[in-house]
Amino acid sequence: SQQGEEDPQALSIQEGENATMNCSYKTSINNLQWYRQNSGRGLVHLILIRSNEREKHSGRLRVTLDTSKKSSSLLITASRAADTASYFCATDEGGRRALTFGSGTRLQVQP
């Protein structure tokens, strides 16, 4: 199975609501990263959290990491229609020197 699995696969919310996406992984990591992909575009790096960190903020984004549960969550607060995109988590599981990506969460923010 794929590493870095996101949950849910799809999420539809209203503008102004918060969106939470989760990611699970299987083995030890040095860091976990979140990316956004707008339709038909390349991925854009959002935030990186290291294995010794538990929470990180960037603007309206909040990422948490629980290494005991091998899981992470991405919270987007006060969502906007422009946040509509697919969101991927990626890890360097198993000491790999390249990131492994999950299959993503498709977020739709209704205006």
Place this chain on the structure above:
Amino acid sequence: NAGVTQTPKFQVLKTGQSMTLQCAQDMNHNSMYWYRQDPGMGLRLIYYSASEGTTDKGEVPNGYNVSRLNKREFSLRLESAAPSQTSVYFCASSEGGNYGYTFGSGTRLTVV
């Protein structure tokens, strides 16, 4: 603009034809990567180059070859294209280790 440039943006090949996808970055990054993305799925690693002069296989290397021409450029070659290689190909670069990746805009390849 600084970033990762991929060419071409679109390509249609016939089965058995060959082609090279080009990737160049101007951020002086050490590491470069090739991924493919199939509809509704995440990215799968084809090959990567941790530093100039080195290349390594990823998850799905069969049917592909790569060349790290210099620090800026990392090309991906399909020697004999197959319909299963129809995909969107993304090149990325990073400083390595605990750094985020910068992605190109992708090459949409169709093999008929």
